[in-house]
Amino acid sequence: MLTYLNKEGGMYSYLGTKDVRKALAKLAEGDQKTKLVLEAMCYQIAKEIGAMSTVLYGQVDRIVLTGGLAHSQYITDKIIERVSFIAPVMVAPGEEEMESLALGA
Numbered sequence: 387m388l389t390y391l392n393k394e395g396g397m398y399s400y401l402g403t404k405d406v407r408k409a410l411a412k413l414a415e416g417d418q419k420t421k422l423v424l425e426a427m428c429y430q431i432a433k434e435i436g437a438m439s440t441v442l443y444g445q446v447d448r449i450v451l452t453g454g455l456a457h458s459q460y461i462t463d464k465i466i467e468r469v470s471f472i473a474p475v476m477v478a479p480g481e482e483e484m485e486s487l488a489l490g491a
Contacts, residue, residue: 396427397409397423397424397427400419400423401419401420401423406454406455406457406458406461407458409423409424410424410458410460413460424460424461424464425464427461428461428464428465428468429464429468431465432464432465432468432469435449435465435469435472436468436469436472439472439473444472446472446473447473448473448474448475448476449469449470449472449473449474449475449476450475450476450477450478451465451466451475451476451477451478452477452478452479452480452482453479453480453481454479454480454481456477456478456479456480457479462477
């Protein structure tokens, strides 16, 4: 079950890839299933950002989108259009989430 959740769930379970670049290539070809999956993923990320803002009583200084997905303007634009009213949004592509968390960013 852990293998399924950690390695075979999420986008992989729907699209057969963990590589968002491959998913975006399928999207560019007009694949409607890929579009639905990516839009649902962006919706879920935005929903979690909104949920976290309530924990902070709306006192959000900035929203930072990072990780590999932040390399995709398609994905970041979809998220930003839903959450930008909460706080300014910064996009910092890269895969240094653990370092950022350790530094208190």
